Amino acid sequence: xxxxxxxxxxxxxxxxxxxxxxxxxxxxxxxxxxxxxxxxxxxxxxxxxxxxxxxxxxxxxxxxxxxxxxxxxxxxxxxxxxxxxxxxxxxxxxxxxxxxxxxxxxxxxxxxxxxxxxxxxxxxxxxxxxxxxxxxxxxxxxxxxxxxxxxxxxxxxxxxxxxxxxxxxxxxxxxxxxxxxxxxxxxxxxxxxxxxxxxxxxxxxxxxxxxxxxxxxxxxxxxxxxxxxxxxxxxxxxxxxxxxxxxxxxxxxxxxxxxxxxxxxxxxxxxxxxxxxxxxxxxxxxxxxxxxxxxxxxxxxxxxxxxxxxxxxxxxxxxxxxxxxxxxxxxxxxxxxxxxxxxxxxxxxxxxxxxxxxxxxxxxx
Amino acid sequence: xxxxxxxxxxxxxxxxxxxxxxxxxxxxxxxxxxxxxxxxxxxxxxxxxxxxxxxxxxxxxxxxxxxxxxxxxxxxxxxxxxxxxxxxxxxxxxxxxxxxxxxxxxxxxxxxxxxxxxxxxxxxxxxxxxxxxxxxxxxxxxxxxxxxxxxxxxxxxxxxxxxxxxxxxxxxxxxxxxxxxxxxxxxxxxxxxxxxxxxxxxxxxxxxxxxxxxxxxxxxxxxxxxxxxxxxxxxxxxxxxxxxxxxxxxxxxxxxxxxxxxxxxxxxxxxxxxxxxxxxxxxxxxxxxxxxxxxxxxxxxxxxxxxxxxxx
Numbered sequence: 001x002x003x004x005x006x007x008x009x010x011x012x013x014x015x016x017x018x019x020x021x022x023x024x025x026x027x028x029x030x031x032x033x034x035x036x037x038x039x040x041x042x043x044x045x046x047x048x049x050x051x052x053x054x055x056x057x058x059x060x061x062x063x064x065x066x067x068x069x070x071x072x073x074x075x076x077x078x079x080x081x082x083x084x085x086x087x088x089x090x091x092x093x094x095x096x097x098x099x100x101x102x103x104x105x106x107x108x109x110x111x112x113x114x115x116x117x118x119x120x121x122x123x124x125x126x127x128x129x130x131x132x133x134x135x136x137x138x139x140x141x142x143x144x145x146x147x148x149x150x151x152x153x154x155x156x157x158x159x160x161x162x163x164x165x166x167x168x169x170x171x172x173x174x175x176x177x178x179x180x181x182x183x184x185x186x187x188x189x190x191x192x193x194x195x196x197x198x199x200x201x202x203x204x205x206x207x208x209x210x211x212x213x214x215x216x217x218x219x220x221x222x223x224x225x226x227x228x229x230x231x232x233x234x235x236x237x238x239x240x241x242x243x244x245x246x247x248x249x250x251x252x253x254x255x256x257x258x259x260x261x262x263x264x265x266x267x268x269x270x271x272x273x274x275x276x277x278x279x280x281x282x283x284x285x286x287x288x289x290x291x292x293x294x295x296x297x298x299x300x301x302x303x304x305x306x307x308x309x310x311x312x313x314x315x316x317x318x319x320x321x322x323x324x325x326x327x328x329x330x331x332x333x334x335x336x337x338x339x340x341x342x343x344x345x346x347x348x349x350x351x352x353x354x355x356x357x358x359x360x361x362x363x364x365x
Numbered sequence: 366x367x368x369x370x371x372x373x374x375x376x377x378x379x380x381x382x383x384x385x386x387x388x389x390x391x392x393x394x395x396x397x398x399x400x401x402x403x404x405x406x407x408x409x410x411x412x413x414x415x416x417x418x419x420x421x422x423x424x425x426x427x428x429x430x431x432x433x434x435x436x437x438x439x440x441x442x443x444x445x446x447x448x449x450x451x452x453x454x455x456x457x458x459x460x461x462x463x464x465x466x467x468x469x470x471x472x473x474x475x476x477x478x479x480x481x482x483x484x485x486x487x488x489x490x491x492x493x494x495x496x497x498x499x500x501x502x503x504x505x506x507x508x509x510x511x512x513x514x515x516x517x518x519x520x521x522x523x524x525x526x527x528x529x530x531x532x533x534x535x536x537x538x539x540x541x542x543x544x545x546x547x548x549x550x551x552x553x554x555x556x557x558x559x560x561x562x563x564x565x566x567x568x569x570x571x572x573x574x575x576x577x578x579x580x581x582x583x584x585x586x587x588x589x590x591x592x593x594x595x596x597x598x599x600x601x602x603x604x605x606x607x608x609x610x611x612x613x614x615x616x617x618x619x620x621x622x623x624x625x626x627x628x629x630x631x632x633x634x635x636x637x638x639x640x641x642x643x644x645x646x647x648x649x650x651x652x653x654x655x656x657x658x659x660x661x662x663x664x665x666x667x668x669x670x671x672x673x674x675x676x677x
Binding site: 057123124126127129130131133134135137138139141142145146148149261265268269272276305306307308310311313314315317318321322325 | 407469472473476477478479480481482483484486487488490491493494495497498502606610613614617645647648650651653654655657658661662665
């Protein structure tokens with residue numbers, strides 16, 4: 001416990017350092033992409049707990065993300081909307097305006113998404129495989145349509161003027177030394193990754209994996225499979241909600257169009273690329289698939305073929321499924337031990353890592 | 366918004382509009398249901414085949430010079446030409462359907478269903494974005510083959526386009542039903558969906574039958590695409606996404622794997638959407654997904670589907 005707390009503190013310090021470094025020396029566009037990578041990592045790692053560890057194929061992550069984004073932005077933004085009763089525009093000032101308020105708003109977004117996770121999870125988790133996938137897809141679409149019809153948060157136009165928060169360390173105005181979006185995003189990345197890594201190693205995580213491998217056998221062994229599945233759903237939804245909140249405050253605007261079915265697919269593709277069930281795989285997938293489209297954007301402009309990057313993206317996905325359906329890492333984790341093993345000519349004596357099930361063709365639905 | 370006064374005549378009128386909408390859902394839904402029947406695969410790319418169906422009917426009209434340049438005089442399109450457009454579209458979609466099966470799904474025949482599902486999503490993305498490059502992302506306008514006229518049906522109004530949609534869809538569905546029930550290739554399709562291995566042992570050409578299933582499903586989707594284009598002439602590369610999802614819901618509602626079920630599910634969905642649309646058009650899009658979740662919870666096998674038992 002004390003050790004993980006120390007790890008956390010060190011990691012937060014690194015985040016702060018990274019934030020200051022990026023703000024000082026790196027151009028804004030690149031910092032923005034790095035921040036997006038952070039949001040993607042939270043999304044991918046949290047979805048990995050549902051889809052990878054527990055084997056419940058969810059296509060509704062964008063729905064949870066939307067709930068988190070809207071709930072947190074609801075607290076931090078001045079809401080202007082049309083009041084049909086008095087027939088005039090009204091503005092409600094933001095409910096919170098401090099950094100602590102921002103953190104509270106993010107957590108509230110996460111909690112709201114988690115509650116939605118319970119509400120959706122209890123009925124739909126009776127379903128299996130592709131039926132579960134389409135039920136969660138339906139949930140995500142319903143969330144988006146409800147938000148589109150909710151005038152108080154801007155309806156189809158969404159919310160704009162979502163504020164950004166910063167912790168000022170010294171100085172004032174533009175030259176101030178301050179921790180901003182990058183720090184918040186990567187702090188949550190670290191919390192999410194450390195928690196998920198702990199979860200994966202714990203008895204609890206083993207129980208989740210047991211549900212994935214064989215639900216019936218897990219049930220027979222005394223694992224409360226339904227409760228396990230709901231837990232995974234709630235855990236994933238909570239962090240998706242947090243990621244949504246961070247996303248909203250990063251872009252300073254939220255629209256329902258950001259949370260379509262394609263967004264959920266995007267996160268699933270990150271998992272699949274890295275290897276479903278591997279947390280480090282999810283991280284690598286999130287990095288590659290957030291940076292790659294940005295890199296291809298330049299290629300697109302030079303070749304004068306708008307849209308070619310999405311074609312490349314989808315081709316990569318199809319070819320990956322045909323030739324390496326288990327993803328880059330399979331279910332293995334990228335670790336120092338694995339790297340050491342890859343160095344030729346050196347064998348570790350008494351290698352007790354269990355043989356990874358390399359020949360498994362992904363997780364069976 | 367829900368307090369809007371609506372008379373019962375308006376609701377019946379909307380329900381009638383819903384029938385023509387539902388007929389198109391049914392045409393697309395059979396493609397989902399047939400493919401799921403033989404491969405247990407949700408063919409996410411099917412909505413895109415429908416979109417291509419509409420585009421493939423647009424291009425013959427363009428080549429023949431029936432699409433005016435920007436702001437130009439709209440030439441009158443002879444009615445027989447719609448036949449040329451439909452036939453071209455059917456042939457092209459059948460080819461695309463078989464191509465998708467051959468290149469993307471056949472290599473994954475023995476892979477996990479998850480890998481196949483993700484591939485299907487990939488194919489759907491590929492067709493969407495490929496069409497954006499090929500056809501351009503700006504909307505295209507399908508030529509009008511008929512002047513819009515209203516037909517009085519008792520106390521209700523129906524447009525001649527709607528009547529055409531209903532008649533063509535009904536003929537296509539009955540034709541498909543007869544094909545599957547009465548012909549030898551139809552029997553092979555039923556055999557493969559019943560038990561692929563045994564069908565192969567009995568000498569059924571399984572690969573050919575699966576390709577045929579994709580071809581026929583795609584032809585039905587292309588008919589749906591052309592019919593919709595006659596009613597709503599605005600074509601975009603993204604028009605297949607939501608339509609495909611909804612048609613899939615129709616297939617689930619009717620019982621996936623059942624062709625009459627797809628017809629029934631399509632009609633119910635179309636009517637339900639239109640009736641809700643009397644109050645709010647934006648909420649109408651949510652109807653399909655609410656139905657989906659309710660069906661999955663109450664009767665996952667759908668209205669006319671067979672209940673399968675889970676084997677340990």
